[in-house]
Amino acid sequence: MKMRWMGFCVILAGVSLACSWSVPHPPAAAATPCPQVACAPCPPPATAAPTQAAPRLRITSPQPGEEISGGGFTMMGYGGPAFENTVVVYLCGEGGEGAPDAVCGTEDNILFSAPATIHAQDIGFPGPFDLNIPYSVSQRTNARLSVAIFSMRDGGLEDLVSSWVILLP
Numbered sequence: 001m002k003m004r005w006m007g008f009c010v011i012l013a014g015v016s017l018a019c020s021w022s023v024p025h026p027p028a029a030a031a032t033p034c035p036q037v038a039c040a041p042c043p044p045p046a047t048a049a050p051t052q053a054a055p056r057l058r059i060t061s062p063q064p065g066e067e068i069s070g071g072g073f074t075m076m077g078y079g080g081p082a083f084e085n086t087v088v089v090y091l092c093g094e095g096g097e098g099a100p101d102a103v104c105g106t107e108d109n110i111l112f113s114a115p116a117t118i119h120a121q122d123i124g125f126p127g128p129f130d131l132n133i134p135y136s137v138s139q140r141t142n143a144r145l146s147v148a149i150f151s152m153r154d155g156g157l158e159d160l161v162s163s164w165v166i167l168l169p
Contacts, residue, residue, distance in 0.1 A: 056126070056159045057079040057159050057160070061075065065165070065166065072132060073135075074131070074133070075116075075131050076129070076130045079126060080118045080124075080125060082149045083149075084152075085119075085124075087116050088115050088149075089115075089116050089145070090112065090148065091133055092111065092145075093143055094109070102157050133145075138169060140168055142165075142166060144164055145163050
């Protein structure tokens with residue numbers, strides 16, 4: 001009989017402990033910050049405006065539509081981050097036929113292309129870049145100056161910015 005009594009006490013103590021265990025309840029909903037004034041409706045709750053990521057590339061010189069003469073110019077820009085802090089600069093001409101090109105349309109449109117190094121504080125940071133671009137045209141030519149970032153993973157085009165310029169002999 002003593003053993004039954006002890007077993008009953010242990011079970012009773014366990015049930016008592018389980019019943020007294022409290023489960024936290026979520027806090028009550030916060031009241032709206034709008035005072036309850038009968039003459040003005042409450043404003044809708046504030047929502048964050050969608051943001052647009054800043055462009056990774058920007059051409060700062062020459063300006064769009066600028067006439068360039070003398071057979072060469074210095075292109076300047078700002079960009080990054082890019083793999084190994086490198087962008088590729090293209091000067092694309094008009095028309096053209098031939099093999100397709102991701103930046104200039106066709107390969108024979110490429111008047112100039114070369115890599116440029118981003119002068120950043122460290123790898124993976126944006127910074128300025130510049131490149132001297134020689135060209136040779138016999139007449140006034142519309143051209144497109146383009147800067148591209150290519151993927152280190154698969155070589156695909158990741159980012160591209162372009163600006164139209166006019167090349168003079």
